[in-house]
Amino acid sequence: MATAIIKNRKQQIHHTAKNLFRERGYAATSMRHIAGELGIEAASLYSHIKSKEEILQLICFELAEQFLKSSEELQRKKLPAKELFKQAVTEHIRIITQNMDSSVVFLHEWRHLSEPFLSDFKLMRKRYENFYKNILKAGAEEKKFQIRDEKLTLFVIFSAMNGIYEWFTPNGKLQPEEIAEQMVEVFLNGILKN
Amino acid sequence: MATAIIKNRKQQIHHTAKNLFRERGYAATSMRHIAGELGIEAASLYSHIKSKEEILQLICFELAEQFLKSSEELQRKKLPAKELFKQAVTEHIRIITQNMDSSVVFLHEWRHLSEPFLSDFKLMRKRYENFYKNILKAGAEEKKFQIRDEKLTLFVIFSAMNGIYEWFTPNGKLQPEEIAEQMVEVFLNGILKN
DNA sequence: CATCCTAACTAACGGTCGTTAGGCAAATAT
DNA sequence: ATATTTGCCTAACGACCGTTAGTTAGGATG
Numbered sequence A, B: 001m002a003t004a005i006i007k008n009r010k011q012q013i014h015h016t017a018k019n020l021f022r023e024r025g026y027a028a029t030s031m032r033h034i035a036g037e038l039g040i041e042a043a044s045l046y047s048h049i050k051s052k053e054e055i056l057q058l059i060c061f062e063l064a065e066q067f068l069k070s071s072e073e074l075q076r077k078k079l080p081a082k083e084l085f086k087q088a089v090t091e092h093i094r095i096i097t098q099n100m101d102s103s104v105v106f107l108h109e110w111r112h113l114s115e116p117f118l119s120d121f122k123l124m125r126k127r128y129e130n131f132y133k134n135i136l137k138a139g140a141e142e143k144k145f146q147i148r149d150e151k152l153t154l155f156v157i158f159s160a161m162n163g164i165y166e167w168f169t170p171n172g173k174l175q176p177e178e179i180a181e182q183m184v185e186v187f188l189n190g191i192l193k194n
Numbered sequence C: 001c002a003t004c005c006t007a008a009c010t011a012a013c014g015g016t017c018g019t020t021a022g023g024c025a026a027a028t029a030t
Numbered sequence D: 001a002t003a004t005t006t007g008c009c010t011a012a013c014g015a016c017c018g019t020t021a022g023t024t025a026g027g028a029t030g
Helices: A002-024 A031-038 A042-047 A052-075 A081-098 A100-108 A117-141 A150-166 A176-189 B002-024 B031-038 B042-047 B052-075 B081-098 B100-108 B117-141 B150-166 B176-189
Strands: none
Touching: A002 A031, A002 A052, A002 A100, A031 A042, A052 A081, A052 A100, A052 A117, A081 A100, A081 A117, A081 A150, A081 A176, A100 A150, A117 A150, A150 A176, A150 B150, A150 B176, A176 B150, A176 B176, B002 B031, B002 B052, B002 B100, B031 B042, B052 B081, B052 B100, B052 B117, B081 B100, B081 B117, B081 B150, B081 B176, B100 B150, B117 B150, B150 B176
């Protein structure tokens, strides 16, 4: 089937783009570069995609939707704060480790989106941040969490989770589940012996 | 004095470049852009600087040296691990918050350095990481820290500290000293009430 | 077999990139 | 007063950018 070939090529292009955008950044990656990796001419890419930015949009919003979807599913479970927190961190880390290239692009290259996509993206990110903020709030209300500054705590957690791409290797000894478990342990109890 | 004017202009260029490199990224910032901010032509920049990359080099290595210098001074103090850890985090956060633009460039744009600068830079970063790794090691040997995976713990801490630029506002209610204090508290004891 | 469609090609577009050369007016030094 | 230096200018270089137009070979479809 013809459409299947197209879809495959389109997927190949997206895959290559994710990789190059991650490695060199969106602005420093040219269409000729992407095409070269696939052994075709830059102009040929336009049989499959609309523009360079369209690729970026797809990467950013695909991941944003994954994060939001997982947060909505977790919210429906009506778990106590501590358990919700554990599962949320685990889910977040699962998504990141399963989409390493996309994640880095998602985290750092979204600023090259043009309007209205840029605003939409920021809004989705804010929604997701609020999901975590509410977990912290709930934990504090349940007298389970002790939080001095909510924003600081929130971003300590996000930064630690989102920084995973800096050191994670898919075939290393630490697998996503264990990373999540250990990270939760650090967030909840710290590194001090008692 | 003529050299004073040059130095000032050079500093202005560096200052503007730091700001634009942070805001738009190195690759997406053009010399014409930097010049435009200063009200001159792009070609005129070359009376003061050698190349675009030279600016990036200066930003990256200036900060790398600050981090290393502060780590060497702390090491000379021969403090117990927990106290050393506190002071190291405080110093790191001080440097970041005092150099917000440079920090973001330092953290994300170094990959656009060409050789041999790229390798030199990575080496300096590794040295600094080892300083922190040794603090964790020392804390574990003193039976003060409980660390499951050293690399994971190390990068949780680094990511949290380096992510400060995502949310810090110089005139907000949280000042660097207090951020450091609260972050140390989270790292050491976590957010769980006991 | 004739027709259509796909995925690639070549050629080229207007534009921007970092950088160099050469000149010129004002400031500084002698 | 003269000579030198400075800080900018204009013009231009070759290279590369994202993208469009038009074409063509070859496979799928009738």
